[in-house]
Amino acid sequence: MQLQNLPIYSYHNLGDLNYMRGVLCFRYKDRPESQQLSDSPTVGDPSIEWGNVTVGLDGRFQFTIMPAAEFPKEVRTTDGELWRPLRECPASCSGRGSCQQKDPGEAQDGSTQPSQPHCVCHAFFVGDACDTPVPSYCYRNCSGVGTCGRRGFCHCQPGIWGLGCTRRKAYVSDKGWQPNHAEMKIYVYDTPQNVVHRQDRDDNWSPHNSNPMIYGAELWFLEKLLGDWTVRTENPWEAALFFVPDFCYFHIGNLGLQHAFFEHITRYLESRPWFNLTVGRNHILTATGDRGVCSLYQELPDGVRPAIHNTIKMVHFGQSPPHHLAAHHHSRHHAHNVTHPPPPPEERFPGFDSFRQ
Template structure:
């Protein structure tokens, strides 16, 4: 297959044969009935996917250069159809039927994809060829993320750590090191051998594996929409600082007590994909080529998953793939599993616990539990066959069986894993300057000054801007209940879906921070803008929960009390609000990943890892099975 287009996906149509090949690994047979579990985004929205074939050309000669416009008669356009009957019979359900070209025939930036030969030097194989729909309609190369220039001829050095530390050259996001240096960012210069592993007994010593590019690497941005969002790049920020932190990092693995495995999972899974398959690939590489994994069964290894639901799917596989459970995980989504009574070997205790609650809420539901689709439909409609005799939370709509299961999934082990804040790009630093200021101590007083919350006019009591979905698994029902109860509120001091962005948060005293399908971005945004976060996240550990005194700068509200939300906020006195705002001033930098402005997110992550190491030495890590 030609690789003239950087990646298959929704925005960049491909040859239908390429989709067929990708399906062999992107959505294998176990996922035919549940395409939302597929490894690749494209199969989640197959009914919206366009592809094409070249007329009269055998399969082995099909390629993915796009048509020369929507009217190119050499091409037959097709659209995906999902064959439910085939899926039930365990046959490939991802089929196509003839259609016209996608309309409007353009990419999100209003450009038209052209055959690569239409651009000079075929963009050096580092981009794709486009023509703007708007004047002057000049054909140009659209470069992959690691290159720039009219023909994508220039590498972008910032995609290599510290421009390869001045010891090499950056090409395509990969360092070509000078003689005598190697490793990520050309940071290594010594090799060590030993007969005995003797980890340092007091100091944290971290060894970073040099994972080859074909196993795990920062890929250039492509057309998977989620990968264009910088809020998932905490792993990149963490690794960039760790590589230069020789107070913690060691070149000698024989003295290391923690081993970091750079998986760059978000580049492989997108925001709502699942990391288990990629983690398995990387972990297998490490444990079969280095001796250190097997010395603790991987429990002193560290991996990062910043995707929406973090490591939920890893912990579901505890019995099938115990090696996936062992390493310490750095995640944004730190949901603790809740099972109640244990299930039989090989069972799904989260599902069994959800079934029990589902039956408790709707006694008639047991008659359809054998058919998940029937149960889901009956609950969504509140059907008479089931009869809803109990409300789970006042004001919040009925929950489906699957939503109950998802909120009981084990996604985080507090004694082992670390909850870290998401990344916000540098443009958010200006909002910190708008929200806080440094004040010197009073004249004659001893000690340094301190940050304080600026006395801005915050005319809104409350701010939340966002959307919701019918699926109650989204936000655990918080957004659905919130909009059901408050969407029609007319109070002037409530900024509910009036506008998004920091400018609204800077004008508000309290900002709601619910979940999405996994973690939510609004806690970090609130800390940057001086808006007291109102956390409505039941059963979820927040970032650095064991390091930071959340009671000093945030408000916790459970779903049980969501119907009393504004009563609770209005009961907070001006003096109590001032204390919370001072707490924001004292602790907001703990959520910032940029070290040059005093961001402490990396420092806190290292402190948390040291604590997890002590937990390991104290035998507090639970069994993986």
């Protein structure tokens, strides 16, 4: 079976590449790829063959068929339950979950009745049939003029669009608009879903979608910015700054490879006129992992386009340098007054070359 080749930035982190090794997969015999279904089959179905998936560091999948004698007799989910066909669950889980069952002889919680197949919903949905979206995961709760869908995507009423259904006007460039730096305005990109999106993790809730949202700084910031029209503008031609929702943590995780991801975002931005006016110098991207964008500049190959350097990076966490700033003060004793000024910026973090560039 030919599986889609995905770029490496689409993985949560390098650990996922190792996790994918040996993953159990199935396919229907004698069916073209266009008719292969993702519905969980009945274990033992003779029309199914099983295999393993391996993935290399280049992000390419390879499906290898197992010997028939090794086909599984049952399939367990990560929480130890039995994997069941979707048709055995209410409304087939609305196509938004997996069908699972405790061991048939095991009683359901709080009863003496045998367990029944039940839905385990994908991220952003709840309910017995996974038919209820969680509105709090749609920005601004779709502003009351839209319906919350998957991955926090709002289906807006006609004439309204954008993240959280907050856009109602469009502007053209021939009116002589100019940024007013005395009253700074920020334009928020509506990045298309096929570029970046607030994705789930293996169809389940991502760690940054749950409480405490330790890496949710971008989500909270964007939620507030979308509703703050004292600084936000719908007119990109009068904007002094441009905020780009990149959902970085959703795509590369805490310590994932950053260069390929920001290269992907930058190529999209270069197709927009406002980015090219300043080569990205007034565009803001986010990186909410523990090391900010430190690894980005370590990964950059020779001859990289400067546009990746130019954009403003807003980070949440900042990891301390190997030697604390206080260790470089001339006064070594806390009881003494500091008689010398702090070292200049280029000398504060000798362990990080990027601070001296």
